[in-house]
Amino acid sequence: MTAPARIETDLRSCSEVFSRPTGDPDRTPRHTISEVAAASGLTAHTLRWYERIGLLDPVGRASGGQRRYRDADLHRLAFLGRLRLTGMPVADMLRYVDMARQGEQTYPARQRLLEAQREEVRQRIVDLQATLAVLDYKIDLYAGKAAGIAGTPAGQQDHPVDNRVEEEQSA
Secondary structure: OOOOOOOOOOOOOHHHHHHOOOOOOOOOOOEOHHHHHHHHOOOHHHHHHHHHHOOOOOOEEOOOOOEEEOHHHHHHHHHHHHHHHOOOOHHHHHHHHHHHHHOHHHHHHHHHHHHHHHHHHHHHHHHHHHHHHHHHHHHHHHHHHHHHHHHOOOOOOOOHHHHHHHHHHHO
């Protein structure tokens, strides 16, 4: 009598696969839509929409018809989530996924798409750093004024009209 085939028990959970999408993904359809929704932060409706518009390949089904996602689906969802964080429009995400389906010959086009998006992200970072500097300036300005008001004896605070003019000039 032969021993039964060993069942692999070191499969990563849905959350682990989504949060660390590395290595060769398990191709077994095993994650439920509720597990994927919880791991990804996407709603079940959004997951079904991603499948319907083609961002995800058709998802396998269990015998009862329930969706079962593979680790590869989670890898793609994690990457798509990163692209969304960059502000990439869904149309460009679809273009990227379509090119990926076409294979290696689209590497240069995919690279150009990602480089263009990277440039947009870099510009947004510059804009955000400038905005942060303005916020820091204003916070420091108000902290100094608040300290000045708190340290001034009652009845001797600056005239409110003077403060308003200075405020308008520095706004």
